[in-house]
Amino acid sequence: MPSDAIVVGGGVAGLVAARRLALEGLGATVLERTGRLGGQVARQRVGGVDLDAAAESFATRGGAVAALLAELGLGQDIVYPRADPAWLHRADGTAVPLPATGLLGIPGDPLASDVVRAIGRAAAERASLDASLPASEGADASSLGELVRLRMGAAVVDGLVAPVVRGVHSSTPDDLAVERAHPRLREELVRRGSLAAAVLALRAASPAGSAVAGIRGGMFRLVDALEADCARLGVTFELDAAVDDVGLDRVTVAGEVRHGIVVRASGAADPVDDRMVTLVTLVLDAPSLDRAPRGTGILVSADAPGVRARALTHLTAKWDWIAEAFPGRHAVRLSYDGTPDNPIETATRDAGILLAAPLEHVVDANVHRWVRGSAAHASDVAAVGESVSGTGLASVVPHAERIARDISASSRIGRGPRSRARMEG
Ligand SMILES: Cc1cc2nc3c(=O)[nH]c(=O)nc-3n(C[C@H](O)[C@H](O)[C@H](O)COP(=O)(O)OP(=O)(O)OC[C@H]3O[C@@H](n4cnc5c(N)ncnc54)[C@H](O)[C@@H]3O)c2cc1C
Numbered sequence: 001m002p003s004d005a006i007v008v009g010g011g012v013a014g015l016v017a018a019r020r021l022a023l024e025g026l027g028a029t030v031l032e033r034t035g036r037l038g039g040q041v042a043r044q045r046v047g048g049v050d051l052d053a054a055a056e057s058f059a060t061r062g063g064a065v066a067a068l069l070a071e072l073g074l075g076q077d078i079v080y081p082r083a084d085p086a087w088l089h090r091a092d093g094t095a096v097p098l099p100a101t102g103l104l105g106i107p108g109d110p111l112a113s114d115v116v117r118a119i120g121r122a123a124a125e126r127a128s129l130d131a132s133l134p135a136s137e138g139a140d141a142s143s144l145g146e147l148v149r150l151r152m153g154a155a156v157v158d159g160l161v162a163p164v165v166r167g168v169h170s171s172t173p174d175d176l177a178v179e180r181a182h183p184r185l186r187e188e189l190v191r192r193g194s195l196a197a198a199v200l201a202l203r204a205a206s207p208a209g210s211a212v213a214g215i216r217g218g219m220f221r222l223v224d225a226l227e228a229d230c231a232r233l234g235v236t237f238e239l240d241a242a243v244d245d246v247g248l249d250r251v252t253v254a255g256e257v258r259h260g261i262v263v264r265a266s267g268a269a270d271p272v273d274d275r276m277v278t279l280v281t282l283v284l285d286a287p288s289l290d291r292a293p294r295g296t297g298i299l300v301s302a303d304a305p306g307v308r309a310r311a312l313t314h315l316t317a318k319w320d321w322i323a324e325a326f327p328g329r330h331a332v333r334l335s336y337d338g339t340p341d342n343p344i345e346t347a348t349r350d351a352g353i354l355l356a357a358p359l360e361h362v363v364d365a366n367v368h369r370w371v372r373g374s375a376a377h378a379s380d381v382a383a384v385g386e387s388v389s390g391t392g393l394a395s396v397v398p399h400a401e402r403i404a405r406d407i408s409a410s411s412r413i414g415r416g417p418r419s420r421a422r423m424e425g
Contacts, residue, residue: 089300188202314355
């Protein structure tokens with residue numbers, strides 16, 4: 001039985017797994033295809049400031065990411081976004097604040113005035129019937145769209161949930177499994193008896209009342225801290241090391257076979273181009289944005305006229321540390337499915353429409369393209385990362401920790417003198 005681990009892929013999942021294996025006494029080598037660690041957590045420099053190029057926050061549910069950050073000495077740097085609501089840019093081109101009590105657009109209080117304003121009185125009344133349906137209604141739905149449609153009606157799916165799911169998951173409610181939307185949504189529906197009650201319970205369970213948090217200075221600091229801690233624990237890294245073939249206890253890198261306990265952390269089996277996401281970050285001289293006209297950001301309905309973006313985040317209105325880094329200026333980030341023509345021009349035009357403000361003075365801009373993966377590899381090889389745990393750091397981190405602990409526990413059973421010595425030392 002090999003006693004050292006080979007982690008294929010140096011994204012957050014691979015780094016978390018390698019660190020945990022090392023803490024448990026196993027040697028670990030991370031093989032990363034590209035020239036940098038971090039995968040979808042990456043930095044970019046724009047307007048003279050380092051900002052996140054992809055993931056910018058983490059869901060607070062479960063507490064695993066915060067616990068990891070505390071272990072890595074970043075606990076004091078956890079920050080929460082400003083409380084301003086996000087907005088919804090609707091199919092008719094008008095904008096309304098996203099209902100305050102929602103989860104992924106599902107209202108916790110269907111008859112609240114902000115829900116009525118967003119979808120109309122008749123649709124809100126239909127949504128409120130959720131309270132009188134049996135808990136079993138929709139409880140075995142496979143997709144979020146099916147679940148919400150059954151309990152609250154189509155208008156809630158189309159008018160509220162679809163733009164949020166599009167903005168957050170780059171998907172549609174009917175393509176999003178209930179567990180991927182929220183791992184405890186189904187369980188809470190059954191326990192509380194209604195979808196609205198489940199939403200309120202899950203919101204109440206969020207630490208500090210915020211469903212998401214970030215790191216002062218950027219999420220990419222998590223990668224820096226993981227790399228440093230892994231190095232301290234003796235984990236080795238090989239960059240530009242693309243693994244061609246993966247087996248249970250061997251991998252092939254550039255024709256060379258390596259033996260060890262293999263952990264696949266390399267993402268999806270078939271990243272597909274139609275799931276490409278483009279992010280455009282703009283730094284603007286635009287005093288009209290000082291009042292944050294659309295709160296922390298905007299989610300865009302798929303049919304909204306004249307706008308190509310699916311979401312806009314007003315970074316300087318959302319995060320205090322970014323506002324402090326850009327005195328007198330604004331930073332916004334627009335997300336696109338696929339790649340828009342002339343991304344910077346398109347993003348500047350879209351931002352002007354979405355923020356209802358003329359934006360002519362672009363100080364700096366950056367474009368990043370990401371290919372989102374889909375299904376996991378079907379194999380017996382131990383796997384971590386979003387293709388098996390679900391998208392997002394709140395899913396990826398605890399899953400990678402758990403799998404690494406399991407691997408370490410089972411390797412201990414057949415462990416030879418060399419690795420036992422490492423554990424005891
Ligand atoms: C634009 C964008 C915004 C996001 N925003 C958020 C957010 O705000 N909050 C949040 O929680 N999540 C967010 N996410 C999702 C989150 O970043 C991911 O779920 C998470 O980072 C996935 O980590 P991972 O390690 O599973 O995969 P990855 O980060 O994809 O890492 C996989 C690694 O494996 C390497 N690799 C692949 N194949 C091989 C091979 N054959 N050999 C060696 N190495 C290989 C890749 O190069 C990569 O470094 C966002 C993602 C994107 C793209």
